[in-house]
Amino acid sequence: MKFLRALASLLVVAGLVSGSLIATTSNADAASKLRFTKLYADSPGTDRGSNKSLNAEYVVVKNTGSSKIKIAGYKIKDKAGHTFVFPKGFVLKARRSVTVHTGRGTNTGSHLYWKQRWYVWNNTTDTAYLLNTRGSRLDTCTFPRKHSKAYVTC
Template identity: 35%
Template sequence: MRIRRTLTVTATTAAVAALAFTGAVPAQAAEYSSVLKIKGVRYDAPGRDSNKCSGGNTRNEYLTIKNYSKKTKVNLKGYKVRDRAGNTFVFRSNHILEPGDYVHLRGGRGTDSDGGNVVYRQNCNFIWNNDKDTIYLYLPTGKPADIHAYTKKANDRDGNGYITYHG
């Protein structure tokens, strides 16, 4: 005679299992919850590094942030970018990204331009390390929108100082 065992799953058991599963999701999975993502980073500006406001190459270091939505406009005001060391930039002014549009967040000083897709940090110091760093993009609510760690050796195989994420 065969003994047949059945498993009865109650709503409570299913809820506990679902909760345990969602707790196991890696923290970086939160990066995909936003339509704004880091498209790429020029972490090593061409030439000899010089963070002088006049004649330096800080403005050639930039982060590209793209609106990957097909329908939704996004105002960058309140979004925050940070590196591993805690250097931070907050978008303080309105800057609208149309669906599929992008912005270059550049170092150095300059005039922000919606039409030119550029925002300047108004700071001549470099933010991204040339060997390795982590880039954090936060929603205005403070929740992570996108996070990427890089090392020059692992992520920049052609050595051009630019790394692409999210295509």
């Protein structure tokens, strides 16, 4: 009888361990579905630092997968080290995008605000890095030095 209880306990523990491994693997697979789609580095007009101008500078992240991804704590960084952290509880729905604006505003499921008071992205050249909570790079998008538009499609 003790042997059967011990065996049952062992099977429960094995099931919990294997279940957590499956969850980790699927979360990693889900994170691989995150991609930058656009970096608008040079907002229109003269750079005077108005909130409207700051919010015209942005980066777009898309979930290309078929399931939602919890990206709270994920980060977007630039070459200079400016860092945006996705807010607590933030989930990006399947096949949806979120636009991260440089300036201030009210966060929604499709628009987030960095709350900066000056520009993050360089008009001449810059790179956006998308990092998971462990700091592993998931994607990059570079605004090249010689570019005819104010944005780049990633």
